[in-house]
Amino acid sequence: MDYDVIVIGGGPSGLMAAISAGEKGAKVLLIDKGDKLGRKLAISGGGRCNVTNRLPVEEIIKHIPGNGKFLYSAFSIFNNEDIIRFFESLGIALKEEDHGRMFPVTDKAQTVVNVLLQQLDHYHISVFKNSPVADVLYEGGHVSGVLLKDGQSFTAKSLVIAVGGKSVPHTGSTGDGYAWAEKAGHTITELYPTEVPVTSNEGFIKNKTLQGLSLRDISLSVLNPKGKPIITHRMDMIFTHFGISGPAVLRCSQFVVKALKKWNLTEVTMSLDALPNQTEEEIYQNLVKLVKSEPKKSIKNTLKGLLPERYLLFLLEQSEIDPAAQGGTVSNEKLRLFSKSCKQFLFKVNGTLPLEKAFVTGGGVSIKEIDPKTMGSKFMNGLFFCGEILDIHGYTGGFNITSAFVTGRLAGTNAALTAKNNGA
Numbered sequence: 001m002d003y004d005v006i007v008i009g010g011g012p013s014g015l016m017a018a019i020s021a022g023e024k025g026a027k028v029l030l031i032d033k034g035d036k037l038g039r040k041l042a043i044s045g046g047g048r049c050n051v052t053n054r055l056p057v058e059e060i061i062k063h064i065p066g067n068g069k070f071l072y073s074a075f076s077i078f079n080n081e082d083i084i085r086f087f088e089s090l091g092i093a094l095k096e097e098d099h100g101r102m103f104p105v106t107d108k109a110q111t112v113v114n115v116l117l118q119q120l121d122h123y124h125i126s127v128f129k130n131s132p133v134a135d136v137l138y139e140g141g142h143v144s145g146v147l148l149k150d151g152q153s154f155t156a157k158s159l160v161i162a163v164g165g166k167s168v169p170h171t172g173s174t175g176d177g178y179a180w181a182e183k184a185g186h187t188i189t190e191l192y193p194t195e196v197p198v199t200s201n202e203g204f205i206k207n208k209t210l211q212g213l214s215l216r217d218i219s220l221s222v223l224n225p226k227g228k229p230i231i232t233h234r235m236d237m238i239f240t241h242f243g244i245s246g247p248a249v250l251r252c253s254q255f256v257v258k259a260l261k262k263w264n265l266t267e268v269t270m271s272l273d274a275l276p277n278q279t280e281e282e283i284y285q286n287l288v289k290l291v292k293s294e295p296k297k298s299i300k301n302t303l304k305g306l307l308p309e310r311y312l313l314f315l316l317e318q319s320e321i322d323p324a325a326q327g328g329t330v331s332n333e334k335l336r337l338f339s340k341s342c343k344q345f346l347f348k349v350n351g352t353l354p355l356e357k358a359f360v361t362g363g364g365v366s367i368k369e370i371d372p373k374t375m376g377s378k379f380m381n382g383l384f385f386c387g388e389i390l391d392i393h394g395y396t397g398g399f400n401i402t403s404a405f406v407t408g409r410l411a412g413t414n415a416a417l418t419a420k421n422n423g424a
């Protein structure tokens with residue numbers, strides 16, 4: 001055998017798998033098709049690398065709506081706090097930001113990538129870059145090795161597939177691993193974009209009325225055909241030239257995709273609450289009071305500061321209120337309508353940007369066919385999976401990277417242990 005363990009893919013999951021196998025004393029080869037390792041990791045979290053998240057495990061699982069519960073066993077072995085300890089023990093100081101997000105204090109993703117590369121050296125892990133794997137080889141119910149595109153092949157006792165999903169393919173993740181998993185008997189659940197901007201054909205989007213406008217701390221919901229919220233997220237958002245984006249939108253996006261599919265719709269309704277701290281009645285009563293106190297003032301000026309100006313003017317227009325009209329001339333009925341639009345501005349969306357533009361791939365290797373304690377294949381001896389190739393997806397905010405590191409840790413450790421047992 002050329003190697004104990006071969007890891008295909010040098011993203012966060014593959015790097016962690018290779019290091020973990022190295023820690024167990026295995027002879028490891030890490031293969032990546034790109035000229036750099038950790039390319040997606042280097043652009044994550046706005047180039048600062050959102051290494052993990054400090055919320056309690058229960059919350060982390062909730063923030064991984066795509067099969068997060070599958071990770072309970074894995075988290076009992078290696079979790080977000082272990083990721084923090086792992087990096088801190090290697091001299092990388094981390095800091096916590098909003099929503100529990102953890103970043104290196106340097107604010108540079110490369111700091112995180114570099115320390116992982118140093119660990120590869122430390123454990124004498126062989127690294128092949130610019131070496132796309134063409135195929136994974138199996139023999140008699142066991143992995144036997146890999147075939148590279150250039151025709152070279154290498155044998156191994158264990159193999160970790162860590163080639164990511166299909167999103168942002170210029171970072172190397174082009175979905176190559178799904179065929180290798182299928183060849184081993186695995187099911188690939190339907191792939192779809194998640195954490196992705198949402199598109200809309202609404203006039204105000206087409207006319208770019210609100211393009212570039214950011215709304216802070218709003219509540220955004222995806223509604224079912226009966227008008228009930230399927231999901232609500234309270235975060236920031238932005239209007240773009242094709243629809244909407246920003247953290248709240250990214251989190252809602254997978255529910256838009258699923259609703260379109262589930263009810264066979266061409267459009268789904270979303271509801272925007274721009275003032276989540278107040279009820280509609282409170283807003284209305286406040287408006288009536290304000291208008292009464294200065295009836296001669298233009299309604300636009302009376303309401304100044306209630307909402308960002310462009311959105312205020314937009315909602316006034318939606319409620320058929322002339323912004324220049326004196327407050328006293330605006331009917332209570334219209335004030336009611338306006339108060340309602342502050343809480344529940346309804347608009348239609350018709351899809352998302354494609355999978356290639358999504359931050360994360362939904363779907364992947366079915367988790368039903370993976371041992372949750374080892375990340376080992378239930379079908380093929382010596383075969384392990386980790387990272388985004390699995391049918392696991394979380395919200396942005398460090399949850400996907402956490403899943404990649406945790407599953408990578410288990411896959412690498414157990415690939416090394418299996419190699420040792422098979423060698424004995």
Ligand SMILES: Cc1cc2nc3c(=O)[nH]c(=O)nc-3n(C[C@H](O)[C@H](O)[C@H](O)COP(=O)(O)OP(=O)(O)OC[C@H]3O[C@@H](n4cnc5c(N)ncnc54)[C@H](O)[C@@H]3O)c2cc1C
Pocket residue numbers: 008009010011012013014031032033034037038039040041043044045046050131132133134162163164165167168171172173174175176177358359360386387388389395396397398399400401402404
């Ligand atoms: C712009 C952006 C920002 C993000 N921000 C966040 C964030 O803030 N928080 C968060 O949790 N997640 C974020 N994510 C998601 C997160 O980066 C990914 O979920 C994570 O990188 C997946 O890790 P992975 O190891 O499974 O795969 P990847 O990081 O995709 O790595 C896969 C590796 O496999 C290699 N490979 C593929 N095919 C082959 C082949 N045939 N032969 C050899 N090598 C191959 C690729 O070159 C690549 O290096 C972001 C993603 C993007 C695109």
